[in-house]
Amino acid sequence: MAEFTYKIRLQKEPEGGYTVTVPALPGCVTYGDDVDHAIEMAKEAVELYIESLVQHGEKIPTENNTLEYSLHVTPDVPQLV
Numbered sequence: 049m050a051e052f053t054y055k056i057r058l059q060k061e062p063e064g065g066y067t068v069t070v071p072a073l074p075g076c077v078t079y080g081d082d083v084d085h086a087i088e089m090a091k092e093a094v095e096l097y098i099e100s101l102v103q104h105g106e107k108i109p110t111e112n113n114t115l116e117y118s119l120h121v122t123p124d125v126p127q128l129v
C-alpha cells in the first residue's frame with residue numbers, strides 16, 4: 049500500500065472551527081470543529097481524493113519537488129489591524 053505525505057493549511061473561521069485546504073490537491077477542502085477534528089477530516093478528504101484520482105486513471109500529485117518557506121515582509125503602509 050502506498051503512503052503519501054501532504055501539507056495542510058488550517059484557517060480559523062470567525063464563526064468557529066477550521067477550514068482545511070490541501071495545496072497540492074486542488075479543490076481538496078474540508079472543515080472541522082476544532083484542530084483535531086479538522087486534521088481527522090483532512091485525512092479522510094485526502095484519502096477520498098486519491099481514491100477518486102485512481103478510479104479515474106489520473107496521476108496522484110506529490111510534494112516531492114515542493115519547497116516551503118514562510119516569507120516575512122514589512123510593507124511601507126499604515127498599521128493594519
